[in-house]
Amino acid sequence: MELRLVLIISMAVIGAQCVCMSLPDSHTLRYYYTGVSDKGSDLPEFSVVAYVDEKEFVNYNSESQLARPVTSWIGNNEGPEYWNMVTQIFKSNEPVFRHNVKTAMQRFNQTGGFHSGQWMCGCELRDDGSIVGYSQMGYDGRDVVFLDRERGIYIPIVHELQLTTQEWNSPEVGWGKAMKHYLENICGEVIKKFVQHGREDLERRVRPEVKVWGRLRSDKVTRLHCLVYGFHPRAVDVKWMRNGVDHIPSDEMTPILPHPDGTYQIRVSVEVPKGEEDTFSCHVEHSSLGDENISVKWDPDNGLSVAVIAVIVCIVVILIVALGFGIVLFKSK
Numbered sequence: 001m002e003l004r005l006v007l008i009i010s011m012a013v014i015g016a017q018c019v020c021m022s023l024p025d026s027h028t029l030r031y032y033y034t035g036v037s038d039k040g041s042d043l044p045e046f047s048v049v050a051y052v053d054e055k056e057f058v059n060y061n062s063e064s065q066l067a068r069p070v071t072s073w074i075g076n077n078e079g080p081e082y083w084n085m086v087t088q089i090f091k092s093n094e095p096v097f098r099h100n101v102k103t104a105m106q107r108f109n110q111t112g113g114f115h116s117g118q119w120m121c122g123c124e125l126r127d128d129g130s131i132v133g134y135s136q137m138g139y140d141g142r143d144v145v146f147l148d149r150e151r152g153i154y155i156p157i158v159h160e161l162q163l164t165t166q167e168w169n170s171p172e173v174g175w176g177k178a179m180k181h182y183l184e185n186i187c188g189e190v191i192k193k194f195v196q197h198g199r200e201d202l203e204r205r206v207r208p209e210v211k212v213w214g215r216l217r218s219d220k221v222t223r224l225h226c227l228v229y230g231f232h233p234r235a236v237d238v239k240w241m242r243n244g245v246d247h248i249p250s251d252e253m254t255p256i257l258p259h260p261d262g263t264y265q266i267r268v269s270v271e272v273p274k275g276e277e278d279t280f281s282c283h284v285e286h287s288s289l290g291d292e293n294i295s296v297k298w299d300p301d302n303g304l305s306v307a308v309i310a311v312i313v314c315i316v317v318i319l320i321v322a323l324g325f326g327i328v329l330f331k332s333k
Contacts, residue, residue: 027053027202029191030122035097037105037115046094051122052194053202054234055262060090073198104139107160115140121147121179123187133183137161152180205288206232206263212282212298221271224298226282229265237285240270244281244295248272 030051036043044061051057057074060067067086069075101117121135135154137145144158145165153176154165168175195202208231214224228238234256240248252269259265272280277298284294 026124026126027191027195028122028124029187029194030120033093033097033119035101035117037101037113041114043116046097048090048093052191052198055198055202057194057198058086060087062094065091071198071201073201074194077197103164104161107164108139121183123183123191125188125191131184131188133180133187135179135183147176147179147183149180149183152177201262202233204232206230207288208236208284208286208294210282210284210294210296212296214277214298214300216274217271218274220274222274222277223269223271224277224280224282225267225269226284226296227265227267228282228284230259230263231265231286231288232263233287234264235287236264236266237283238266238268239283240268241281241283241295242279244283248280 028051032049032051034043034047034049036045039045044063047059047061048067049056049059056070058067058069065087067083067090069078069083097117101115104117105111105115116139118138119135120138121133123131123133125131133147133149135147136143144161145154145156147153148155153169156162156165167173208228211227211229212224214222217223224240226238226240228236236256238253240250242248248270250268250270252267254267256264256266268282270280277300281295281297284296286294
């Protein structure tokens, strides 16, 4: 996996000509580069997807051979010359990733089969103006290499890639130092540019709706569910509390899932002693609420109907399955 500096250069060019601005909220920028070994798989050999605040705004793959805007706010603010430039940059990275996957297979003594390599990098621009960057590699669904931001060197998580990281960290290549420079000096300005383009969408505030219902699991236990939906932005804190104070660990929590309208939902469940349900409440904190919060108890007399519960569960299952077919093939940190 001999990633080249063209990747860092490409991100710097893609985010060039930034317009600096003051941002009241934290924002994130993430790039995912993915390469696979098998041309016959359902995934393209090479793809790039980029997100601002968890919203996809551009993608490219080896089948379309085009960098395409996903949101109107970037499509309307960048002209044909920009998209032609980005397309050529991503095209130049295709052979790099094909080579990376083949090299990784050799490092792991693999001669065939389906294998995937992914590079994820990006940064967070926090409320106080500080920037935290990250860069890591995944292979076959697990993290294998990460960037030590302080020292500007790549650290192998698996011994098979020790030689690879030695090459990246060598004075001749210096890829870790170059990435450190990008993350500390360029990435934050790129976020500012893209957030300015999409400010109306990215910084809109939509209050969450909260529905709580319960189901008797046994003579001693009731299972309570809290569905929080229709909120924006994505960040939310949902937890079960007892008597408004004690934080009760949930035994099931879905991922935060997107709705077609750009809002999000999450479901959190917990088992409680039968007869004590009215002492438990679902506590929700979200930026749209300001200093307030939402606290909802289960009222069995006004609970959701069986039909509504069935529809909600089906929607959650469908969204989870769809999320599972995404191209993010390893854990994000």
